[in-house]
Structures are given as structure tokens and as C-alpha cells.
Amino acid sequence: MKVFEKRFRVEALTDTIEMDGPEVQHMRVLRLKAGDEIHLFDGTGWEARARIEDLDAFTVTMIVLERFQNDLELPQPVTLALALLKGDKLADVVRACTELGVSRFQLIKTQYADVPDLGDNKLVRLRRIAEEASKQSRRAVVPEVLAPISLKQLPSVPLGFVAHPGTQDTVLSKLSWDGQVWFATGPEGGFSASEVELLKQKNFTPVTLGKRILRAETAPVALLGAVVSTGV
Amino acid sequence: MKVFEKRFRVEALTDTIEMDGPEVQHMRVLRLKAGDEIHLFDGTGWEARARIEDLDAFTVTMIVLERFQNDLELPQPVTLALALLKGDKLADVVRACTELGVSRFQLIKTQYADVPDLGDNKLVRLRRIAEEASKQSRRAVVPEVLAPISLKQLPSVPLGFVAHPGTQDTVLSKLSWDGQVWFATGPEGGFSASEVELLKQKNFTPVTLGKRILRAETAPVALLGAVVSTGV
Secondary structure, three states, rough: OEEEEEEEEEEOOOOOEEEOHHHHHHHHOOOOOOOEEEEEOOEEEEEEEEEEEEEOOOEEEEEEEEEEEEEHHHHHHHEEEEEOOOOOOOHHHHHHHHHHHEEEEEEEEOOOOOOOOOOHHHHHHHHHHHHHHHHHHOEEEEEEEEEEHHHHHHHOOOOOOEEOOOOOOOOHHOOOOOOEEEEEOOOEEEEOOOHHHHHHHHEEEEEEOOOOOOOOOHHHHHHHHHHHHOOO | OEEEEEEEOOOOOOOEEEEEEEHHHHHHHOOOOOOOOOEEEEOOHHHHEEEEEEEEEEEEEHOOOOHHEOOOOOOEEEEEEEEEEOOOOHHHHHHHHHHHHOOOOEEOOOOOOOOOOOOOOHOOOOOOHHHHHHHOOOOOOOOOEEEEEEEHHHHOOOOEEOOOOOOOOOOOHHOOOOOOOOOOOOOOOOOOOOHHHHHHOOOOOEEEEOOOOOOOOOOOHHHHHHOOOOOO
């Protein structure tokens, strides 16, 4: 019997699980067989140890042996409102910020962005990247990646922070985990003054990331880095 | 007369500066001409406003009008001891951590690294990337990128931090700016237990970056992100 560290995603952690699709091919490539124990997760925070009962060319049947809640999530759900970026930069940010614990990405259209909108294919790709990064960092939650909306359509948030040059306030002096937390980071050209005003009205506090100019793809990783440096 | 925001690097900020090489071509592409004001920096923290006296196909002559110290540096020099990484990951880390204020990269060879050493060409490329990133983030210091040494060859440091999973200590609770600060981050496979012991002997304190597994190229950006989130 092998016990595999590798984690497979399933729709739901019912007592008996039948599954087909690419994960089955993946199991066969790994030479898994009936009797082997594997590790499952459902994308909502639950995981399980399971045993393979049967594995043929197209279908696997598994029995859940033990369920447990994965404790690798941040204390509260964190949403990153992320301005559209050029090229592969969005993918880089989604990958790194998934590792850092973000549970939802809300893409946003902004005034100084180099790209006006995002195609459906690219959105699908970002979702796949979020799923891969979630697996790799052993999280049990796969972050949502929500299609772009305008900044105006963003809700008023309970607690929010926007990375903004020239600010003195620090994120860690104001961060609390009493409820959901939002972060916002701008496009290559930064947020405009009126966009920052709008974000303030929606309860986002401008916070510093030091005195230097950061690229749009560095700022969100630095901001979430500050959050996880507290040990959460 | 034009006044250019774009910054050009010079060897030294003497009263009169003659220069040839690629920066001259760059000035000609930007259609700069005698009488225009430009912004110079010497890579050690000093900048200057200067006037172009003469610009021909190969040479530019400039007169320094005003020198000033750039205040975008961290309170003390920061060195990142960075394990060798595969592919373009080193370049990504050098770029982002230059923006975040690192003033020296000491590449290190480690036990679980996927690459044993670094070719001279790649070292030259990393130095070019550090220079570009320094310009873009408007820093006046171009970080050094030092050729790889073994972990044993690292000096004992006055104050150091190593990102290490499973630790409770936090970087910001122990960071002070009384002298030089060092950070260390590992390769794809992480530091071995004996490497962490060695780093501790050299005065590096293991610190947390949260409960999830970060990729080797995310950890240094997150760690420096925590540092700059204090406003430095």
C-alpha cells in the first residue's frame, strides 16, 4: 500500500466518491492502484484521507476514511481587488497571492490601466492558476477569480486597505480579524486621485509600502507578505 | 528647454561630466539636445540635476547644477542572502527585491537547490536587472549582486532573519535599524535542518511567513514586503 502526499481535488467529500476526468489519468500516471491511500480536498476547507477501491482507465472509486478541516487559511476570508495588468503579470500575482492566503480575487477596471478588459480565456486560465497554486501551497480553499468590474461597482467593505504611495498609515497597525478583509492594488499607472477617493469612501484605508516606487505586480505580494509575516 | 524625469547613471557626479556609450544613444533617441536639463545618479545614493552642454553622435558633456542625496533608501543597508533558483526566478526576485530596497544580494549555494552554480553570463544579467530595477524605482543605489558562495562562507551577521516554515517568531517584532540587516531565503527544496542551524549560529533568527507553503521566489518578496509595510 502506498500513502500519497499528493492531493486530489473532488467535488464533495461524500463517504464513497466516484470520479472520472483528468484526475483519474493523473492517478494512473502515478501508478496508484486499489488499496492505496490518497489525500483529497474539496476546495472549501475540508480534506480527507481516502482509500482507492477501484481504478480503471476512466473511473476511480474511493472511500473516505477520515475527514478533517485544513487549518492553513487566514483567520478571515481575504479578497484582493486587483487592477487588470498586462501580459502574464496577473497570473504571477494570482499565483503568489494564492500562496499567501487570498481567498478571492476581484479583478477591477481602472483609469490608468494598460489593458481595458480581460478575455474569457484569460479568466479561465487565471482560475486554473489559482487552483494549481492552492494545491501547491497545500491550502484546502481554491480562491475564486471574479470577472472584472469597474471600481464603482466594488461594494463598501467592512475593512479594506489600498496600497498607495505617499501615505504614512501602515497596514499592520490597522489590521484586525473581526471580519472579512479587503485589499486593493492598482494598475501599472497607479490609481488616479479620484479612484483613491472612491476607495476611501468604500472604507479602504490608504497604506504605505515604503518610500520607493513598486511595480504593480510587486505591490500585492508585498502587501500580503506584511499580513502573513504576523504568523497567520 | 526640456526637463527630463528620466534618470541617467554616471560614474561620478563631478562638476563637468563627459560620457560616451549606450546612455548617449539613449539620450539621442529621446531627442535631448544642448540646453536640456536631465537627472543623473551615481549608484551610491547621490543624484544631481544637470544641463546638457553638448551632445553629438558618441559623446555627451553635462554640467552638474545641483547635487542632492536621494532619500529612498532603507534606514540601513539590507543584504539578501538568496539561494540559487532555477530559470528566471532569480531575476524575478532580484527585480522585486531591488524595488523593495535591498542594497546587496549575496547568492548562496545550498543543499536542496535545483541548480548547483551560476554561470558568469547569468551573473552579469542579474546585475543589469538590479540596475534597471533601481532606476525604475527611482533609487539612487544600484544593489550589488555577489557571486555565489557556500552557506558556510556567509559571515556572522549583526542582525539577520531567515524565512523558515513552522516558526512562531515574527520579523517585525525583532527588526531594528541600529546597523546592517540581513535576510536569507532558501531554494525550491528549502533549507535543510543543518543549514538552518548554521544560519542560527551566524545570528539569523528563523521567522514565520504564515502557515502556508510559499514558493522559493515568493518568500523573499513577502519578507521584504513586511519590512517596507512599516513605511521605511
